[in-house]
Amino acid sequence: MEFIWAIVIGALYAAGLYMIMRRSIVKIILGLALLGYAANLLIFIVSNLTRGNPPLVPPGATAPIAPYADPLPQALILTAIVIGFGVQAFTIVLFRRAYRSFGADDIDELRTTER
Amino acid sequence: MLTAVLSGFGGAIAAPWLHRLAPRHAGWLAALLPFVLMIYFISLVPTVAGGEALRFSYAWVPGLGVNLSFRIDGLSLLFALLITGIGTLVLIYAGGYLANDPMLGRMLTLLLIFMAAMLGIVTSDNLIGLFVFWELTTISSYLLIGYKHEYEKARKAALQSLLVTGIGGLALLAGIVLLGQITGTLELSEMLKRGDTVRAHPLYSSILALVLFGAFTKSAQFPFHFWLPGAMEAPTPVSSYLHSATMVKAGVFLLARLNPVLGGTEAWQLLLTFFGSATMIVGSFLAVQQTDLKRILAYTTVSALGTLVMLIGVGTDDAIKAAMVFTLGHALYKGALFQVTGSVDHETGTRDISHLGGLRTAMPITAAAAMLAALSMAGLPPMLGFIAKEVQYKANLSEPILIGVALLTNILTVVAASFVSLRVFTGQPVHTPKHAHEAPLSMWLGPVALALGGLGAGLFSTQIGNLLIGPATGSVLGKVKAVELVLWAGIEGAAGQALALSGVTLLAGIGLYYARSIFPRIAAATAPLAALGAESWYHRTVSGMLLLAERQTRILQNGYLRFYIALIIITTLILTSLMLLVGQVTITMPQNWTDVRVYELAVALIILSATAFVLRATSRMAAVVGLGFVGYGTALTFLLFGGPDLAITQFAVETLSAILFVLVVYRLPRFGNLSSVSARLRSAALAIAGGALMTILTLIALAEPTESRLSSFMAENSQSLANGRNVVNVILVDFRSFDTLGEITVLGVAAIGIYALLKLVVPSEQEPRVETDGSLDGKTEGVPRERTEVIDA
Amino acid sequence: MYSLILATATRLLIPLMLIFSIFLLIRGHNEPGGGFVGGLVVGAAFTLYAAVYGVSQAQNALRFDPKRIVAVGLLVALVSGLLAFFQGLPLMTGLWYPQPLPVIGKVGTPLLFDVGVYLVVIGITATIMFTLFEVEGE
Structure with missing residues (x-):
């Protein structure tokens, strides 16, 4: 069952990479978002994918009922999602500022700032 | 003892405040610290002279030893007294020398940091x-030269000294680590007993x-001597103290310290005498x-x-x-002469000896100190410099080459x-850029004290020998050694020969002084040699690297992002493919790959088609909607495979992201097809x-066993150890809460960054001179609609 | 963006969202939920408020400067970890009040830490969204 998810991850990575290689800054933002999904899914899929229970301990028990999903990568992804949101907002605002300051919607025109 | 050594760092923190509170007396106040330390070290003299070594240990990184x-011990104490004693005078001097400099506080801070670091060494x-x-001394030296x-x-000289001594420092670290490996200890007191093993x-x-x-x-040994004259860019107090x-x-201290471990071999003797002699000749010849007075002294x-x-x-x-003896004597007279130079420069506005002369009437006290110190430097009785030169000649009598080198240098x-x-x-007095007059008390105290120190040490040479030089010599040799130091050793035997050599030195020196017009000619004749020197190699290396x-x-x-x-x-791609080929990794299809439920397939298809939609979208709105579908698809995936926490978080974030996109993206330009078809095909090929x-890689990772002890530990102990039944949350707020603390800090930083990007406008930066994309509304105020000029100003 | 239906709906929705977020926060230790998602829900609530009534109204409703909320949240999280440190235990050891409280359940420093996370997330969401609304001239 993991196989189709491997394909989905590959497709998301390919799409994200393609988008961040574009010149239009909006497309780059979209590409970064796609890469974020891809990375989160990757961690989620490769760590013991189970259709089983969430990692919750039922009241009165001492451990989740097996088979349960691996809690550790979930904790990683959870913070990654929220941080991803913060970073995405930061990127968007950064591009907005660059656009306002230089008037360039074409990332190539921002090259001058690196010179 | 720890307090004594490290108090300089505390003093360094206090120095700027001192300067702010009492700008005129900051130097005097800051000098109190080294003065107290000097008293402390003096109080240790009787104990150490009795052959005892004081030790204090505090485990820092015990795992690494x-x-x-x-x-x-004797050697440390001799240096510690020099550092604190001269430090006291230098801080007072700096207070006077930089009296009108608003950055004096920084100077005092750096000098105190340096002092503490040097005491540490x-x-x-x-x-x-x-x-x-x-x-730490390297770094403080860098900052002080670049003051x-x-x-x-000044910046270049600072960098030069940093690079030269920094590279040397790396080599030293490697040497220290090897020493530690061989002897099994990093404690010097232990290592000193294992010299035979090392050799x-x-x-x-x-x-x-x-x-x-x-x-x-x-x-600054030849051929690395060039950084020291360059370091004269530093203010004079710094040159006097550090350089x-x-x-x-x-470096000399380190060699002396490690003498019992590394010394005594033929290689040691040969290398040290060779490089030492070469440095002596090159240095004195260039001097x-x-x-420039400072360069002469350098x-x-x-x-x-x-x-x-x-x-x-020689050993x-x-x-x-x-x-x-020479360490002590040199520190006293050279410290004094550097400060004299600084005073002369400060009071006359020049340090060029061809523009100076007859200052004894204008600056009598400084002149007296300079004369006294110069007597010591020239090696005349009854100064300590005289004794230093005598014992030096005596030590070399059996080596004719070294005698020759020493004679020429002296x-x-x-x-x-x-x-x-x-x-x-x-x-005759010479006209100087500034009208010369005597330096203030803070600036003549140092030279006078140091010059008198040289005189006193010469007069009381027996006591100095017993209390300082003897214990120091003993620690270098690794055995107790009684040292007799006398001003007048008589004219028999070795002492007489040394005295004769001193006479020759003095006469020839004075003769050459009156024939000084030959030096510029020698300088001109030997100038081409400089191109072969290490300094030119240094410059070539640096510029080549740049x-x-x-x-x-x-x-x-x-500058092209893509x-x-x-x-x-x-x-x-290349590296991974290489590893896959070399590592003979076989990609196995997961056994249950056909085991797909319909709704899972449906979610996967939603994500795939939404992704394709984003790629093909021609309007920003459509792309944002597509992206939202990808996000909700991801959230559904989390939900399907036992991650409800992830799913709700993803849903919430998706919603906020959508608002964010709608708010900002509409202000950003429309999609343009900026790239050519071939560029797009290239990107597509790479992306695929x-x-x-x-x-x-995902398939390979899936083929690996994924038993995680960590996860099962956390799952099984979540309830018992952390009173929580949601294991994911327990990991976040308890088991790995330190990570989470870091992550929320990152979030806070991102928020502040966004706020700053949006709210803080550089005053000179005009509001945009470009048309906005008016598709949502064109009523935004303050945004001119027409492109008025090219922005690349 | 003002419309009567939306404005009325918002008035009803926001208290519900706030209560829901606190519910998520408190039960997060035992059931799905927690500080992150709870904070996001509050952030969404105030974003909605700002969209409908404008930033200054939303700011008034929130009472505190969102940047200050971020700072307080970080401080709360840090203090919750330091409490154990001052008791001589390793940093961030969970300390628990032995008796469970009604409704909330067992109370301890991890819950306090989660409150810190909750505040930080509220703060950053509000900071980002309020600033954007303001600058983009809603």
Whole structure:
């Protein structure tokens, strides 16, 4: 069952990479978002994918009922999602500022700032 | 003892406040600290002279054998007294010299940091500790040379000294680590007992080379001597303290300290005497060719350091004794002369000896101090310098070559001493840029005290010998050694021969002083040699590296984002494929790959088609909607496979993201088809290759067993240890809460960054001069609609 | 963006969202939920408020400067970890009040830490969204 998810991850990575290689800054933002999904899914899929229970301990028990999903990568992804949101907002605002300051919607025109 | 050594760092923090509270007396106040420390060290003299070594240890990184341990024996104490004593005078001096400088507080801070670091070097009993302090002196030296950072020359000189001594420091660290490996200890007091093991070890020559490289660069030995004259860009108090009396002697100190471990072999003797002698000759020879007072003194310092290295190389009891006496004598007279130079520069506006003369009437006290110190430098009785020279000659009597070297160096030193005293203070007064008058108390106290110190040490040589030089010599030799130090050793035997050599030195020196017109001609004749010297190699290396960096930056950092990304993808592809090929990794299809439920397939298809939709979207709105579908699809995936926490978080974030996009993206330009078709095809090919690689890597990772002890531990102990039944949340707020703390800090930083990007506008930056995309509304105020000019201003 | 239906709906929705977020926060230790998602829900609530009534109204409703909420949240999280440290235990050891409280359940420093996370997330969401609304001239 993991196989189709491997394909989905590959497709998301390919799409994200393609988008961040574009010149239009909006497309780059979209590409970064796609890469974020891809990375989160990757961690989620490769760590013991189970259709089983969430990692919750039922009241009165001492451990989740097996088979349960691996809690550790979930904790990683959870913070990654929220941080991803913060970073995405930061990127968007950064591009907005660059656009306002230089008037360039074409990332190539921002090259001058690196010179 | 720990307090004594480290108090300088505390003082350094307080110094700027002192300067703010009492700008006129900051130097005096700051000098209290080294003064108290000096008293403390003096109080230790009787104990240490009795043959005891004081030790204090504090475990720092016990796992690596790194301790913060300190040990004070004769050698440490001699240096500690120099550091604190001269430090006291230098801080007072700096307060006067930089009285009108608003940055005086910074100068005092750096000097105190340096003092503490230097004390750390000489008292550290752990080699790693010693190294840390060693590097601290390098850094403070860098900052002090670059004190007048608005001048490019100062910055360059600072960088030069940092690079030269820094590279030496790295070599030293390697040497220390090897020493630690061989002897099994990093504590000096232990290591000093294992010299035989080290000398017999096959790695001995490597260690020797590394340690000598470190010591030679620090102590400005030929061919690395060039950074020291450059360091004269520093304000004079710094030159007086770091670059004559103390820091440059750190290399000498290290050699003396490690003498029982590394010394005594033929290689040691040969290398040290050779490089020491070469430094002596080069230094003294260059010194007499200079006209800048500070450079004269700098080169004589180089030559003096060479003398010390040479004497340690000879290694006999007499030679070590000579080195210790000379260390003390040199620090006293050179510290004084540097401060005199500073006062002269300060009061007349020039340091060029061809523009100076007859200052004795205008600056009588400074002149007297200078004369006294120069007497010591020239080696005349009854100064300590005289005794130092006598014992030096005596130590070398059996080696005709070394006697020749010493004779030549000492003659030229006499000439240099005459330059800095007779030339400047006697003769007819010369017109100077500023009208000369006596320096203030804070600026003549130091030279006078140091010069009198040289006189006193000469007069009370017996006591000095018993209390300071004897214990120091003993620690270098690794045995108790009674040292007799007398002003008048008589005219029989070796003492008589040494006295005769002194006479020759003095006569020849004075003769050469009156024939000084030959020096510029010699300088002109030997100038082409400089092109072969290490300094030119240094410049060539540095400029070559800059050129290389510039070229590769031009190629790699050409400003095209997609070029960077393509480079990353290609590199990853190549490296990973290589590893897959070499590692013979077989990609196995997961066994249950056909086991797909319909709704899972449906979610996967939603994500795939939404992704395709984003790629093909021609309007921003459509793309944002597509992206939202990808996000909700991801959230559903989390939900399907046991991650409800992830799913709700993803849903919430998706919602906020959508608002964010709608708010901002509409203000950003419309999609344009900016790239050419071929560029798009190239990107597509790369992107597909990258995506395929990720799929393959995912499959490989899936084939690996994924039993995680960590996860099951956390799952099974969540309830019992952390009172929580949601394991994911327990990991976040309990098991790994420190990580979470870091992550929410990142979030806070991101929020502040966004706020700053949006709210803070550089005043000069005008609001945009471009048309906005008016598709949502065109009513935004303050945004002109027409492109008025090209923005690339 | 003002419309009567939306404005009325918002008035009803926001208290519900706030209560829901606190519910998520408190039960997060035992059931799906927690500080992150709870904070996001509050952030969404105030974003909605700002969209409908404008930033200054939303700011008034929130009472505190969102940047200050971020700072307080970080401080709360840090203090919750330091409490154990001052008791001589390793940093961030969970300390628990032995008796469970009604409704909330067992109370301890991890819950306090989660409150810190909750505040930080509220703060950053509000900071980002309020600033954007303001600058983009809603």
